Amino acid sequence: MELNEIREVTRRIILEIISSNNGADKNPVKFEDEDSLIDSGIIDSIGAVQLIEECIQNFNVLIHPAELSLENFDTVDRICQFIQSKLVEDQQ
Amino acid sequence: MNLTQEISQVFSRHKEKAAMSHYVPPNSLITLTYGQLEERVREIADFLLKQGMQPGDLVMCYMTKSLEMVVSILAVLLTGGVCSSFYSKQNPQYSLKLFSTAHPRFLVLDEGTLRNLKKLVKATSSDNRYPVHLEYPELESIEIWQHQSGKAIYVLKYPSGKSDCGKEISATEHSLDDAAWCLFTSGSTGAPKGVLIAKEDLLRRAMTEIEDYKLTDQDSLLSLLPFSFDVGLNQLLSCLLSGAHLVILNSWFPKDVLTTIRSRNITGISGVPSIWADLIAYPKEPDFEQSVYTLRYITVSGGDLAKNQLVQLRQYFRDLKIYKTYGQTETFRSSMLKPFDFERKMTSVGRPIKGTEVFVLNDKGEIVIPNTEGEIAHYGVGTMLGYLNDSEGTSEKLRKMKGLGSKMMKEEKWVFTGDRGKMDEEGYLYVLGREDGMIKTLGHRVYPKEIESCILEHEDVKNAAVIGIKDEHKGQAIIAEVVGDGALTKQSLMVHLKERLPYYMIPDEINIVEHLPMTENGKIKYAAIKERCEERRILQDRP
Numbered sequence: 277m278e279l280n281e282i283r284e285v286t287r288r289i290i291l292e293i294i295s296s297n298n299g300a301d302k303n304p305v306k307f308e309d310e311d312s313l314i315d316s317g318i319i320d321s322i323g324a325v326q327l328i329e330e331c332i333q334n335f336n337v338l339i340h341p342a343e344l345s346l347e348n349f350d351t352v353d354r355i356c357q358f359i360q361s362k363l364v365e366d367q368q
Numbered sequence: 369m370n371l372t373q374e375i376s377q378v379f380s381r382h383k384e385k386a387a388m389s390h391y392v393p394p395n396s397l398i399t400l401t402y403g404q405l406e407e408r409v410r411e412i413a414d415f416l417l418k419q420g421m422q423p424g425d426l427v428m429c430y431m432t433k434s435l436e437m438v439v440s441i442l443a444v445l446l447t448g449g450v451c452s453s454f455y456s457k458q459n460p461q462y463s464l465k466l467f468s469t470a471h472p473r474f475l476v477l478d479e480g481t482l483r484n485l486k487k488l489v490k491a492t493s494s495d496n497r498y499p500v501h502l503e504y505p506e507l508e509s510i511e512i513w514q515h516q517s518g519k520a521i522y523v524l525k526y527p528s529g530k531s532d533c534g535k536e537i538s539a540t541e542h543s544l545d546d547a548a549w550c551l552f553t554s555g556s557t558g559a560p561k562g563v564l565i566a567k568e569d570l571l572r573r574a575m576t577e578i579e580d581y582k583l584t585d586q587d588s589l590l591s592l593l594p595f596s597f598d599v600g601l602n603q604l605l606s607c608l609l610s611g612a613h614l615v616i617l618n619s620w621f622p623k624d625v626l627t628t629i630r631s632r633n634i635t636g637i638s639g640v641p642s643i644w645a646d647l648i649a650y651p652k653e654p655d656f657e658q659s660v661y662t663l664r665y666i667t668v669s670g671g672d673l674a675k676n677q678l679v680q681l682r683q684y685f686r687d688l689k690i691y692k693t694y695g696q697t698e699t700f701r702s703s704m705l706k707p708f709d710f711e712r713k714m715t716s717v718g719r720p721i722k723g724t725e726v727f728v729l730n731d732k733g734e735i736v737i738p739n740t741e742g743e744i745a746h747y748g749v750g751t752m753l754g755y756l757n758d759s760e761g762t763s764e765k766l767r768k769m770k771g772l773g774s775k776m777m778k779e780e781k782w783v784f785t786g787d788r789g790k791m792d793e794e795g796y797l798y799v800l801g802r803e804d805g806m807i808k809t810l811g812h813r814v815y816p817k818e819i820e821s822c823i824l825e826h827e828d829v830k831n832a833a834v835i836g837i838k839d840e841h842k843g844q845a846i847i848a849e850v851v852g853d854g855a856l857t858k859q860s861l862m863v864h865l866k867e868r869l870p871y872y873m874i875p876d877e878i879n880i881v882e883h884l885p886m887t888e889n890g891k892i893k894y895a896a897i898k899e900r901c902e903e904r905r906i907l908q909d910r911p
Contacts, residue, residue: 315392315618316480317432320871324621341650345623347394 277363282335282356283309289330290352293323309352324349331355337362371548371571372446374609379406382585382611390435390616393627400435402611405442412443412521416474419525423448424545425473430454430463430481433594433618436521438604440476441595445548445570449474452550452562454596462560462870466552469560470756475524482522547753551598553697553813562756563697570605572749573700576722577606580704581636581665581691585611588662590628590637592617597811598700599669599693603638622650630659637663640670640811641677641843648680657686665689665707670811671843672799678714692717694799696813698765699783700750702726703797716796723749728791733769736790743803744789745782752783805894807836807844812872814846816894819865819873823848826864828856833884833892834875837902847901848875851883877901 290313313319319327327349332339337359348358369377383403390398400408416427427444429451431437437453444451454466463484467475477485548567552560565573577583589607591614593600607614615632617624620643628634644666653659665688672692673681681690689707694717696702703726705718720726727735728742736742754762765786770779788800807814816834823832831851836844850861858878865874879901885893 312392317618318480321620323871324619342623342653344621345394345627346392346619346621350392 277335277360279356279360282359282363283352285334286331286352286355286359289327289334290319293319293326293330307352309356311352312350313352314346314350327355331359335359335363337366371567372448374571375442375446378402378609378611379409385585385611386613387608388435388438388614388616389632391628391632393617393619393624393631398435405439408439409442409446412439413447415523416443416447416449419474419523421447421449421474424450424543424547426450426452426470426544426550427474427476428452428454428467428470428472429476429595430485431476431478432480433591433616434478434519435616436478436519437595438614438616440521441604442608444476448545450544450547450550450564452552452596453594453601454552462868466560469552470550470562471526473526475526477522477524478519479522485524549601550756551601551697552596559818561758561761564753564756565700566753569700569750569753571609572723573602574605574609576701576749577602578610580706580721581606581667583607583610583612583636587612587635587664588615588633589613590615590617590625590632590634592620592625592643593638593640593670593811597670598695598697599638599640599667602700620646622647626650626653626656626659629663633662635662635664636666638667638669641668641673642810642841644668644673644681645677645841648677648684652684660685660688663688665691667691667693669693670813671808672717674838674840675715677840682710694718694797695746695750696783696785696787698752699724699746699785702744702746702750702785705796709796713796716792716798718797719795720797721749726791726797728789728797738793739790741788741790741800744785744787744797744799746785747780747782751781805835807834807846809836809839809842809844809846810872811843814873819846819848819869819875822865822868822873823850823861825868826856826861828853829861831884831892833894833897835894835898835901837898837905839876842876845876846873847877847879847897849879849881849884849897849901852880856880 307313307318311318314324328339328344331337339362343358347354349355379402383401385402386399387402387405388400421427427449429437429440429444431440431453441451441453452470452472454463544564546566547564548570549565550562551565553563583606587607587610589603589612591600591603593603595601595604604614615628615634617628625643625647663685666685668690690710691707692705692710693701694703701721702724703718704721705713705716709718725747727745728740729745730736730742752766754766765784766781767784768779769782786803786806788803790798790800792798805816807816816836819834820832823829823834829850830853833849835847837847839845850856858880861878885896
């Protein structure tokens, strides 16, 4: 999977989580790829759990508990980098 | 000394020392010394005073947990206002309910919540259901951060007169001038309730905690809980008043928690059960013992863990002190299980803390003999002033009594907690459940009625009952049994609820049923529903 495609899927997952947790909000919060999602409160702790489950399903990767951290999941950029490294790891 | 004087003294005594940090692992850290903190607090305080803030004015900090939020909170306390904060992740409809309950004079916002609020105003301008005067505020913003990582703080001011409707604490001899804080709690009538805390009491609570956890200016405490929650708020104030260092972390991922302990030399953590449940399930790293060696104590607050989890927690953190605390928003902290009792009395919530008296009472209001079940009543430190604008609720919860206990010669106000409990011969308290079925989930206190009334707003719903059943992870899981009209689907009900309730009130399970078990008086038999849900769970868990 190309980085652009990963980015697109990640953004869609996040938008769905935000809008479902805000009551199917039609105009969800705008965020940039480098914006903090969890630390800034855009995504809450339940949303963070959803985010990880969606990543596992959509990208078909295994995520170890030790990989769950702000370092890997706080921004779209970081999520993409992390997922890409996981996909490369799986191929090898 | 009063709270304001105590805060001022800490500021001047520890000028050069680290006061507050916001940490985003692995490498983003912003720290303010007490001197820098004071400078910013005074700036916001001056701004509020210039805007005409009066003692007793309610100021709501609607912000993401951050250094800016701490600065705003302290500014309100220093200017004699009544501060209130609520969870920034709260969904818009629920935020509106809180605004309309509170009628704040000022709203303090950050960029994110300001954006949310603007959306809220747009979405509700044609909606008359909520008597909120959001369309009036004059927006004033103030930039308080000079350095690069600076974030703006925004202040919304409501025209005078608008807030007067919120200025009463009925059914008590107090006025809002005596209050320092208003904590919101899920109300039994379906609307959130504002619990008012006296200025002296807020100080006493912090001082009690400093003594119990033996806090000194050498401590670094990890702040994981929101300031809208009494335990999180008290950690902030006790940390500040002892001159210690508070490290804010907005993540409950075990890895982030452990990284923060290690890299910031954390000595104490106030936590809720779900944080510890996640952590004991997390594989220990090889250098674990060394990496958490600075940690002195942790607390299990806002609910309890199952006995096997408490045992695991003890094994996970071998050398540190574990405190268990018990209380509710209206009483703050009634009892505490201290570390030296942990092994022996693990399933109890300990004994009344200094400055409180706690009794278990029967239906006639008499103290029961040891090991007999009854309602838990609380007197002393932590007792609320009353509910904001709810005299009926206040007189129901706060009752005057005399003749209880050894020192009780004159009439005093007691909080009737609504919790069922018993006390053993040694005075250790055991909490058994709620009189009215209140659910404790993920550290939040939720009344079933609040969820039920929301379910009943769905056009296809005829009747509904909500109960909590034991859940290893969340404390309690929320189950809704719903009678529909045939067109009802679980999906449409879920969408409906997510639009209106905060995440922690969303049922874990919805069962559409033919009818609910009822008494002859037409009351729902909650015990019967609970029984049948628990049976179903046991069946599901079988391999």
